[in-house]
Amino acid sequence: VTRTGKPPVLDPSRVSIRDVAAAAGVSLTTVSHALNDVEGARVALKTRERVRKTARELGYSPSRSARSLRLQRTHTLAMVSDVVATSPHAGEIILGAQETAFARGWALAIFNIGQIRDLESRDLDPVFQHEVDGVIYATMYHRHVKVPARMRKLPLVLLDARCDNTRTPSVVPDEVLGGRTATEELIKRGHRCIGFATNRDDIPATWGRLEGYKAALKAAGIRFDRKLVVAQESEASGGYAAARRLLSLQPRPTAIFCFNDRMAMGAYRAVAEARLSIPDDVSIIGFDNQEIIAEGLHPSLTTVALPHFEMGRWAVENLIDLIEDPSRVRPTVYPTLMPCPLVSRESVGSPRAA
Amino acid sequence: VTRTGKPPVLDPSRVSIRDVAAAAGVSLTTVSHALNDVEGARVALKTRERVRKTARELGYSPSRSARSLRLQRTHTLAMVSDVVATSPHAGEIILGAQETAFARGWALAIFNIGQIRDLESRDLDPVFQHEVDGVIYATMYHRHVKVPARMRKLPLVLLDARCDNTRTPSVVPDEVLGGRTATEELIKRGHRCIGFATNRDDIPATWGRLEGYKAALKAAGIRFDRKLVVAQESEASGGYAAARRLLSLQPRPTAIFCFNDRMAMGAYRAVAEARLSIPDDVSIIGFDNQEIIAEGLHPSLTTVALPHFEMGRWAVENLIDLIEDPSRVRPTVYPTLMPCPLVSRESVGSPRAA
DNA sequence: TTGTAGGCGTTATCAC
DNA sequence: GTGATAACGCCTACAA
Numbered sequence: 058v059t060r061t062g063k064p065p066v067l068d069p070s071r072v073s074i075r076d077v078a079a080a081a082g083v084s085l086t087t088v089s090h091a092l093n094d095v096e097g098a099r100v101a102l103k104t105r106e107r108v109r110k111t112a113r114e115l116g117y118s119p120s121r122s123a124r125s126l127r128l129q130r131t132h133t134l135a136m137v138s139d140v141v142a143t144s145p146h147a148g149e150i151i152l153g154a155q156e157t158a159f160a161r162g163w164a165l166a167i168f169n170i171g172q173i174r175d176l177e178s179r180d181l182d183p184v185f186q187h188e189v190d191g192v193i194y195a196t197m198y199h200r201h202v203k204v205p206a207r208m209r210k211l212p213l214v215l216l217d218a219r220c221d222n223t224r225t226p227s228v229v230p231d232e233v234l235g236g237r238t239a240t241e242e243l244i245k246r247g248h249r250c251i252g253f254a255t256n257r258d259d260i261p262a263t264w265g266r267l268e269g270y271k272a273a274l275k276a277a278g279i280r281f282d283r284k285l286v287v288a289q290e291s292e293a294s295g296g297y298a299a300a301r302r303l304l305s306l307q308p309r310p311t312a313i314f315c316f317n318d319r320m321a322m323g324a325y326r327a328v329a330e331a332r333l334s335i336p337d338d339v340s341i342i343g344f345d346n347q348e349i350i351a352e353g354l355h356p357s358l359t360t361v362a363l364p365h366f367e368m369g370r371w372a373v374e375n376l377i378d379l380i381e382d383p384s385r386v387r388p389t390v391y392p393t394l395m396p397c398p399l400v401s402r403e404s405v406g407s408p409r410a411a
Numbered sequence: 412v413t414r415t416g417k418p419p420v421l422d423p424s425r426v427s428i429r430d431v432a433a434a435a436g437v438s439l440t441t442v443s444h445a446l447n448d449v450e451g452a453r454v455a456l457k458t459r460e461r462v463r464k465t466a467r468e469l470g471y472s473p474s475r476s477a478r479s480l481r482l483q484r485t486h487t488l489a490m491v492s493d494v495v496a497t498s499p500h501a502g503e504i505i506l507g508a509q510e511t512a513f514a515r516g517w518a519l520a521i522f523n524i525g526q527i528r529d530l531e532s533r534d535l536d537p538v539f540q541h542e543v544d545g546v547i548y549a550t551m552y553h554r555h556v557k558v559p560a561r562m563r564k565l566p567l568v569l570l571d572a573r574c575d576n577t578r579t580p581s582v583v584p585d586e587v588l589g590g591r592t593a594t595e596e597l598i599k600r601g602h603r604c605i606g607f608a609t610n611r612d613d614i615p616a617t618w619g620r621l622e623g624y625k626a627a628l629k630a631a632g633i634r635f636d637r638k639l640v641v642a643q644e645s646e647a648s649g650g651y652a653a654a655r656r657l658l659s660l661q662p663r664p665t666a667i668f669c670f671n672d673r674m675a676m677g678a679y680r681a682v683a684e685a686r687l688s689i690p691d692d693v694s695i696i697g698f699d700n701q702e703i704i705a706e707g708l709h710p711s712l713t714t715v716a717l718p719h720f721e722m723g724r725w726a727v728e729n730l731i732d733l734i735e736d737p738s739r740v741r742p743t744v745y746p747t748l749m750p751c752p753l754v755s756r757e758s759v760g761s762p763r764a765a
Numbered sequence: 766t767t768g769t770a771g772g773c774g775t776t777a778t779c780a781c
Numbered sequence: 782g783t784g785a786t787a788a789c790g791c792c793t794a795c796a797a
Contacts, residue, residue, distance in 0.1 A: 123790035477774030
């Protein structure tokens with residue numbers, strides 16, 4: 058990088074702590090004390106209020122650079138992720154994280170580092186050169202990760218991921234509860250023969266949702282039937298294939314729980330091809346709440362939402378707390394499970410009288 | 412905010428310019444000169460190389476805070492947007508912007524400020540307190556905006572938006588060309604009777620895509636038929652309604668250009684209900700390339716992609732250039748139009764022999 | 766209760 | 782060619 062050689066162009070409009078001090082007729086120490094509520098040094102109440110008022114009137118806000126330099130704190134969080142920014146829900150995670158950080162006066166820097174499996178070998182220097190006070194390590198979907206050693210040196214929170222070290226705060230969707238929520242919704246409507254179009258990947262979402270499905274059946278006294286669970290690719294085509302298979306069973310399931318909304322999209326096609334209707338002949342429930350799909354389908358899709366916004370918020374809250382008081386290591390369950398709420402639309406109804 | 416009262420905890424592992432100077436056996440001034448290729452002060456080649464080597468070995472990287480303070484430059488860009496982070500394509504914009512900024516050594520801070528029409532009245536102080544060197548003002552979809560006075564004080568680039576001041580760099584999708592691309596693709600396959608399921612909103616995308624549709628017809632010597640253009644809500648339901656209408660015409664269009672992929676999703680349903688098949692009886696082409704929809708539909712949807720990633724990249728490149736050399740105001744067309752590439756999938760074919 | 770001074774790490778000016 | 786030094790704006794130990 059080549060320098061311009063020019064001296065810094067000072068912005069005369071910018072008000073500094075000196076200006077406030079001058080305007081309030083006190084020393085800049087007093088201003089600092091007053092504005093920061095410093096514990097030791099007490100400032101007369103009257104003085105403090107005058108200082109505050111002056112600062113407000115002048116539109117003073119402390120320089121982040123100067124404060125960072127002095128305090129060795131940047132008040133900036135890094136969100137390091139694989140392709141999180143391209144995942145359909147990335148926006149929600151970023152939004153939740155960003156809003157929370159902003160509300161607490163922190164900045165959030167996004168670092169997209171490509172495939173996360175390259176992480177160990179990759180050069181993270183650029184990330185750390187940005188001098189952040191903490192790291193949120195987010196993955197595109199719920200999974201188990203190995204945290205690079207370099208990253209452990211900073212306060213760290215995992216989002217949508219868990220690792221071996223159970224002392225690292227981590228937040229993931231409660232897949233089990235979500236699977237249970239979906240299944241219970243069907244049971245509540247009177248369904249007893251419920252197919253599950255699941256996926257084939259060996260990831261927590263697969264195990265968890267299946268476990269939730271089983272738990273709901275058990276709680277309702279419905280026998281688990283292996284034939285009602287069909288695993289396929291977690292795409293629309295997989296959902297189509299799985300649903301076709303399920304609809305060909307005797308007796309035919311009156312409802313299908315789909316691993317995600319894309320699979321549900323395929324299931325809709327299978328139902329239509331079988332000349333059946335949703336939800337009269339078959340109820341469909343999805344997972345993920347991808348709104349484009351869920352609201353675009355006809356009838357609109359009842360589904361279970363992944364709490365991305367909430368996870369973003371949680372990660373930032375906990376990371377800032379961790380930074381501000383590392384000693385306060387609250388004993389907490391690991392990982393933190395964020396509930397997945399039901400989003401009711403039109404694709405679930407009661408089965409026709411048998 | 413309450414202070415801890417503790418003195419700053421210095422990170423002993425962090426190497427500063429002094430360490431490099433000591434290790435290289437020169438003064439820290441020389442290190443700065445050598446590392447920054449300062450014009451006036453020349454450093455002996457041998458010295459410079461030694462300094463560089465030492466810096467590399469020690470893993471030195473200058474403190475951003477200190478540099479910001481000294482240079483009055485934060486090397487940080489703000490991306491101020493309405494609900495961009497929740498829009499389905501937000502990820503692509505952010506990704507393009509972030510990768511580009513990162514590659515040039517800049518940081519990108521995202522500021523989500525809710526509904527942008529409130530912008531004038533909104534308190535942007537928090538944004539500017541973050542001390543950024545420039546602003547990317549991004550909207551959720553292509554439109555005309557009024558830029559708040561405060562924002563004009565900083566280098567500014569508009570993304571997916573245009574404003575009255577034609578000297579403000581601005582990048583938007585080339586809607587006209589995109590509409591033309593879609594229509595031409597259908598014409599190339601031999602279609603002559605092409606319906607257009609458009610939307611009702613009074614936005615540039617509506618006018619532009621229609622204009623492109625007309626231009627393509629004209630270029631192919633096909634008479635524009637008003638009845639072939641049906642405006643509806645830009646949702647799946649609107650696409651359904653529009654397609655139903657179009658499919659009832661005599662003669663029936665052999666192809667339908669849908670304003671966006673969601674409308675195309677609805678059009679698929681209308682085609683299926685009419686017991687027609689895609690693309691044998693009717694070809695469908697969308698717009699936006701929302702992958703979840705386009706790849707989930709059966710058959711997969713041929714569509715025109717919005718260049719979000721590229722717009723993010725363009726905005727950052729141009730903003731940094733503007734900051735680094737404001738005098739270099741290149742005379743350029745306004746706004747910059749980013750082409751929308753065709754994404755071929757399976758929903759377009761040739762019409763059956765008449 | 767308030768003021769003074771030193772330093773956070775860097776770059777630019779100006780001597781040597 | 783090289784080095785000492787003064788800022789950038791802020792916070793805080795310490796003196797008054």
